[in-house]
Amino acid sequence: MSDLISIEECENFPIEKIWDLYRHYVSGSQVDLIASFGFGRDVSNYAEGCYIYTKNGDKVLDFTGGIGVLNHGHNHPRIVEIRRKFQEQQRMEVHKNFFSPYVAALSHNLAQLLPGDLDVSYFPNSGSEAVEGAVKMAYKYHGGKRQYILHADISFHGKLMGAASLTGSPELHFHFPGISGARKFEFGNIDSVRDVVAELRQSTGGSDVYAIILEPMSASSLRECSAEFLLSLRELCTAEDIVLIFDEVYTGWAKTGSLFYFMRHDGLLPDIVTYAKSFGGGKSSISGYTARTPIFKKAYDNLHDATLHSTTYYGFGEECATAIEAINVVVEENFVERAQNIHEKLRDGLHSLQNKYPDLIEEVRGTGALHGLILKPNRAGEILGNLTKTLPSNFFKDDQLMNKIVTAAVIYELYQSHKVMTYYGSNREIPLIAAPSLIAEDSDVDWFLDALDQSLSLGFVKLTGKFIKSKVLGP
Ligand SMILES: Cc1ncc(COP(=O)(O)O)c(C=O)c1O
Numbered sequence: 001m002s003d004l005i006s007i008e009e010c011e012n013f014p015i016e017k018i019w020d021l022y023r024h025y026v027s028g029s030q031v032d033l034i035a036s037f038g039f040g041r042d043v044s045n046y047a048e049g050c051y052i053y054t055k056n057g058d059k060v061l062d063f064t065g066g067i068g069v070l071n072h073g074h075n076h077p078r079i080v081e082i083r084r085k086f087q088e089q090q091r092m093e094v095h096k097n098f099f100s101p102y103v104a105a106l107s108h109n110l111a112q113l114l115p116g117d118l119d120v121s122y123f124p125n126s127g128s129e130a131v132e133g134a135v136k137m138a139y140k141y142h143g144g145k146r147q148y149i150l151h152a153d154i155s156f157h158g159k160l161m162g163a164a165s166l167t168g169s170p171e172l173h174f175h176f177p178g179i180s181g182a183r184k185f186e187f188g189n190i191d192s193v194r195d196v197v198a199e200l201r202q203s204t205g206g207s208d209v210y211a212i213i214l215e216p217m218s219a220s221s222l223r224e225c226s227a228e229f230l231l232s233l234r235e236l237c238t239a240e241d242i243v244l245i246f247d248e249v250y251t252g253w254a255k256t257g258s259l260f261y262f263m264r265h266d267g268l269l270p271d272i273v274t275y276a277k278s279f280g281g282g283k284s285s286i287s288g289y290t291a292r293t294p295i296f297k298k299a300y301d302n303l304h305d306a307t308l309h310s311t312t313y314y315g316f317g318e319e320c321a322t323a324i325e326a327i328n329v330v331v332e333e334n335f336v337e338r339a340q341n342i343h344e345k346l347r348d349g350l351h352s353l354q355n356k357y358p359d360l361i362e363e364v365r366g367t368g369a370l371h372g373l374i375l376k377p378n379r380a381g382e383i384l385g386n387l388t389k390t391l392p393s394n395f396f397k398d399d400q401l402m403n404k405i406v407t408a409a410v411i412y413e414l415y416q417s418h419k420v421m422t423y424y425g426s427n428r429e430i431p432l433i434a435a436p437s438l439i440a441e442d443s444d445v446d447w448f449l450d451a452l453d454q455s456l457s458l459g460f461v462k463l464t465g466k467f468i469k470s471k472v473l474g475p
Pocket of ligand 1: 125126127128129131156157158159215219247248249250251276
């Protein structure tokens with residue numbers, strides 16, 4: 001077995017070797033997609049706080065916030081310490097026959113932080129698993145007697161087959177079989193929800209809808225539901241005994257300037273809330289969902305049904321210990337306030353850039369440490385549009401293509417010339433997303449805003465030219 005690669009060896013691989021192994025053993029298309037961005041050509045050496053340090057000596061500002069995972073930044077010292085201690089003390093990971101003090105404490109702490117009787121929690125590993133667990137509980141709550149579940153036309157709930165079937169995003173363009181009885185309503189439009197609910201009645205006249213799942217703020221499109229919509233939705237669900245699930249996998253743990261997005265509205269309470277990402281403090285893949293006590297009790301809390309839902313890694317010791325510390329850091333280091341401060345600075349800065357570049361920026365959107373820009377491809381779009389009309393590939397029929405190219409070109413420039421890492425959201429529109437970790441300081445936001453200003457000053461024709469050239473010359 002001398003051909004097996006050791007950790008030491010792989011940590012010293014040059015990027016070309018990593019691409020080569022990806023092409024053979026992971027996915028060649030991933031190399032083609034990501035290596036065209038500067039960060040796909042660098043290798044990270046280590047990461048700390050808001051920064052990634054590359055092997056070639058660059059310090060990169062990570063303004064992606066790990067796409068929701070890194071509210072605490074990279075390698076937060078308290079998170080690293082708790083994991084080190086757990087290992088040194090040889091704590092037990094998981095054992096079905098022992099009760100876990102970590103599961104007990106984590107569930108308790110969640111109940112303290114979440115409003116109302118959102119008190120009973122379960123901890124799988126990914127966001128999609130949390131979503132599917134919540135949906136399954138809602139179905140069981142109704143004893144299998146209702147058939148339908150509603151989701152928004154603009155939504156992202158994950159890519160497992162069940163979660164994907166509840167997702168309304170052009171990114172998931174291939175039709176897989178999924179959860180039966182999934183129906184759509186228009187994001188943020190209560191009349192649309194009412195119409196679909198009214199249509200789905202049982203012969204007895206009762207509702208045939210067991211659950212409605214919604215991101216109260218859609219992280220991929222940066223659209224927010226109004227307070228009026230959310231409170232009316234709550235009222236409708238209560239009246240029809242429909243289980244209301246808020247998916248806060250991305251927006252949880254203070255990202256948007258409140259502990260969970262829904263908590264900014266007094267009196268608003270889902271029946272189940274799902275979370276993941278920064279729940280693991282940037283080190284652990286743990287997710288969760290918390291249900292109102294009556295929902296959980298009716299669904300599962302009897303000896304016959306107690307094991308109807310479980311997964312192997314449920315409540316893994318080190319992961320739960322990490323989540324306990326991650327939440328404590330969120331509270332003790334005032335992440336809510338930090339997100340609000342980032343909001344002020346980022347929003348003001350982005351609005352000034354919109355005033356400075358009205359031909360390039362269509363809209364500034366977002367809240368807390370989750371903001372973005374919708375760009376206007378304009379002249380660059382015209383040039384590219386004419387060019388691509390002559391090409392036969394289906395790829396060029398994507399009606400978001402121009403926006404994707406222009407936004408990708410800005411992301412490329414931000415990294416290549418300013419060592420700032422951002423990403424774009426892929427849903428109905430293609431926002432360029434600025435979503436820093438909540439430990440970001442004013443100087444980090446300034447670094448990003450200056451870099452964006454200098455990048456936009458080049459104009460889209462030049463930016464897309466540079467980006468396309470890099471793709472042509474790419475690996
Ligand atoms: C709102 C939301 N729900 C669910 C998911 C799926 O989570 P995972 O990718 O961990 O399965 C995501 C992932 O980005 C998300 O943003």
